[in-house]
Amino acid sequence: MEWETVIGLEIHAQLSTKSKIFSGASTAYGAEPNTQACAVDLGLPGVLPVLNREVVRMAAKFGLAIGAPIAPRSIFARKNYFYPDLPKGYQISQYELPVVGRGQVEIELEDGATRTIGVTRAHLEEDAGKSLHEDYHGMTGVDLNRAGTPLLEIVSEPDMRCAREAVAYMKKIHALVRYLEICDGNMQEGSFRCDANVSIRRKGTDKLGTRAEIKNLNSFRFLERAINYEVERQIDILEGGGAVVQETRLFDPDKGETRSMRSKEEANDYRYFPDPDLLPLDIQADFIEQVRASLPELPDEKKHRFMNEYGLSAYDAGVLTASREMAEYFEQVAAALSGQAKLAANWVMGELTGALNRENREIGNSPVSAKALGGLLLRIQDNTISGKIAKEVFEAMWAGEGDADQVIERKGLKQITDTGAIEQVIDQVIAENPSQLEQYRSGKDKLFGFFVGQVMKRTGGKANPAQVNELLKQKLS
C-alpha cells in the first residue's frame, strides 16, 4: 500500500519589539525570572492591555511579503484556559478576523524543483510565561518574563508532502522574517518555533487522514525527525488495522520519538470571544502603502537578481540568498572581484560555509570579513597564488594571521610563473624518473598526473598549475 503524507505547520515567530505586545515591559531575553513582568503581565486585578503599534507594522510587513491581504479591521479575542504560566487565565490572540489573510511562499527542494505552499493566515498574539519544573523540589516555579511577548502565528495550508518540504518551508519563513527584520530567528531561545500537523492517507485519495499535532519544535532537524517518526508510526497503526487518534503529541529529541500529550477529548474548549478591553484593530490603506514602501528586497527577488546579475545557477543563488547576511556577504566579495562572481560564490558556499559550520558560527561572526575574502580571491584572480594555495592562506586568515597579502608574503606562497624556473624543475623531475617517463611514452597517459604532482611537490605547490600543465605536455611528448 502506498501512503501519502500531508503536513501543515503553525509557526510562531517572536516579533522583535523592544516592549511587550500589551505592556511597556522589556522583551529582552535571559533576565532573572519575573524581573521583566509588570502589573499587566502579572495579570493583577484591574490592569488593562494597550496594543503596541509596532507589532501591527511588523505583521503588515510579513503579510505584504507573502502577497497576503492586510485586514482593514481585525479583532483581538480571548482564548480562555487555565495554566499557571498564563496569568490572566486567557491568552489574547486573534481568532475569527486575523490581521494577515491568505498568502503563499515558494520553496525550492534539493533537486531544484519548486513548490508553492499556501499560508492560510497570520495573526498576532501574546506569549505565555514559562513553568519551571526543575530545582523546586516537587513544586513548580513560574517565570512571567516571557508573558506578553508578541508573537506572529503563521498558519500554513496542509500543502507539504514530506518532512523535507516542511523543513524547506520552515527555512523559507525563517529567512523571510529575518529579511524583514521582524524576528531574530533565534531557535534556541524559542524566538522561532513550530507545531506540525501530520497525517497520512492512501495515495490517490483526497480526503485528509486523522492528524496528530506535534508541539513546539524548535529546530529544523527536530522537525524533520519528528515528522519522519510520526509518519512511520501512523503507517504502522493503519497497516496494523488500527486507527490514528486525533491528539497533541510531543517530540522527544533524545529518544527520537513522539509521544501523546492529550487527546481530542481532553482538549480545551477555549471559549473564544472578542476581548472587550481592546478596540478592533483598524488599519488604513495609507499605512499599508507606507509599510510596502519600507520593504527590503526579499529572498525570491534577490535570488532572481543574483541569477541575472551574476550569472549564478538557481541552486547557488538560492543558497546564497537563504539569509540576508549571507547574501550581503556574497555581494561584498563579488564586488571586489570584477566579473568573477562564480569564484566568489564557490568560496562563500565552500570554504567559508565549511569553516563556519565547523565552528558553529554565524556569518556575522566570521573571523574572515567579506572584504578580506575578496582580497584573497583577488590574488587567485591575478595569478599570485593558485586556488589550492589560497585554501592554505584562508586557513591562516581564519586563524587571525593577517590579511591575504600579509600571509602570502610571510609564508612565501607567491606563485611561480617564471617559465624558465618551472622548466628547470620539470627537467629535474623527468631526469629523476626515467621508468615513469618510459611507461608514459609507451601509452600510460595516466602518469601525466604523476609528473604534475611531482612538479607541484617540488615547488611547494606554488607553481602556476596551468603553466605546469602546458610545459609538461611539451616536454613529455
Place this chain on the structure above:
Amino acid sequence: MHDKTIAELATALRGGEVSSVELTEHYLRRIESLDGCLNSLITVTAEQALETARAADDARVRGEAGPLTGVPIVHKDIFCTQGVRTSCASRMLDNFISPYDAGVVERFKAAGCPVLGKTNMDEFAMGSSNETSFYGPVNNPWDTERVPGGSSGGSAAAVAARLAPGATGTDTGGSIRQPAALTGITGLKPTYGRVSRWGMIAFASSLDQGGPMARTAEDCGLMLNVMAGFDARDSTSLERPAEDFNACLNSTLRGLKIGLPREFFGEGMDPGVARVINEAIDFYRKLGAEFVDVDLPHSGLSVPVYYVVAPAECSSNLARFDGVRYGHRCEAPKDLMDLYMRSRGEGFGAEVQRRIMVGTYALSAGYFDAYYLKAQKIRRLIADDFRNAFEQVDVILAPATPTTAFRLGEKTADPVTMYLSDIYTIAVNLAGLPAMSLPAGFAEGLPVGMQLIGNYFDEARLLGVAHQYQMGTEWHQMAPAGFE
C-alpha cells in the same frame, strides 16, 4: 458640618471656616460611631486620610488648592488603592494589598481629596442588594432591616448616612443608580469610556463604568470633573476635550423635550414609585419641559441579554483569580487541579460562582452563537432604540427601580427576582449611555429614585436637568433618622 454638600464644604474650606484635617477627623468620628449599624465600609484608612488632609491644608496655605482640595471622600473597594487592601468584597482578595492606584484613585489624590476608607459592595460588583459581600451585608440607613441596593451599596449608604460627602461607585447594570435610588442620594453613571477603567477591578469590561455618588447633582458634577478624562492605559477610554460638567446647571428647561418610554411604565412598578415619578413629571412640566412618549421596543430583552453578556465577560475576567500569584489559595493543594478548584471554590461566594458558570456555559462551543452572539446582536438593537428615541427627545425620564428598598434576605432565595430589580437600569449600560438617579420623594417612608437618561456625552445636560429639579425640591436634603 456633615450636612453640607461637597460644594458647600469646598466653599467652607476656601473661606477658612474649617480645615481639611478638622473635616476629615469629623467624618472619621462619624464612621467610628455610626457605621457599626450600617457596615458600609470594609476598610477605614484614617491615617492616610489625615495625612492627605494635612497636605491639603498645606497646599491651601501655599495657594495651590484646587476646587475639591481637602474634601474627604470614600472609594468603592473595587478601585485599586496602593498599599491598602483592595478586596472587591471577596474572600478571594481579602489578603490583597494593591501595589498600584487605579486611574480614578490617582485623580482624587491629585485633586487633594482625603480618602476615609473603602466601601462595602456586592462581591466583585455582582449583586443588587449588597448581600453577596464577604464582609456581610450593608444596612440601609433609612431602615436598617432593608438593603441599600447594590452593588455600590456601601458607597450609597455611607453618603446617605453622612459618613462621607461623596463616594465613588461603579455601574455595570445599575450598580450606581439602583443603590442611589434606594438610599435617597444622587448617582451618575457616565457615558462608557468617560472614566478610566485602569485599576477598576473588572466585572464585565464592556459595561463597567465608574461614576460619582453624592447628595446632589452639583456634587456629582464636581466629582465627575475630577474623575473623567482620557487615560492611555485604558484602550476604551475616550479622548475628548476637557469640559466642566457643571456648565449647564442653570440652563433653563423651557422647551426641553423629555421622553417617557412606554415600556418603563408598565406592569411591575410599585404604585408608590409610580406616584412619585408622576409628581416629578408634573414638576418638570411646570418648569416648561415638554413630555413625549417614546418607544424602546427591545428594552424588555435587556435583562436576559445582560445576563448572558455580563456573566460571559465575568467568567473570563475572573479567571485570573487562580490562587497562583495572589489572593486566596487553599491549604495544601494536592495537585494543580485541586489548587484551582479549592482556591476558587473557597475564594468566591455563591453568586460569583453562579455567574462564572452561566458565562462559561454561554461561551462554550455549540452554545456561543445561540447565547453570546445573539445577545450581542440584541444589544445593538437596544442601542438603536435609544438612538431613535434621542432623535425626538433631549433626555429620557423613567423610574430608577420598580420598588423601594426591600428587606434583607427578601430576594436572596431567587436570583431572577433579584435580577429584575435592575430592570430599568440595565438597558442604559448595554447602550453605553450616561444616566443618573436622583431622589424624587418617598413611598411608605422609603426613598424613591427618578432616573434621567441622556444621549452620549450629555452628562452636563443631565446634571443641569437634575439640578433644576433639586433647586425646586427638598428630597435630596432629607436625612435618615439617626444620621442627621
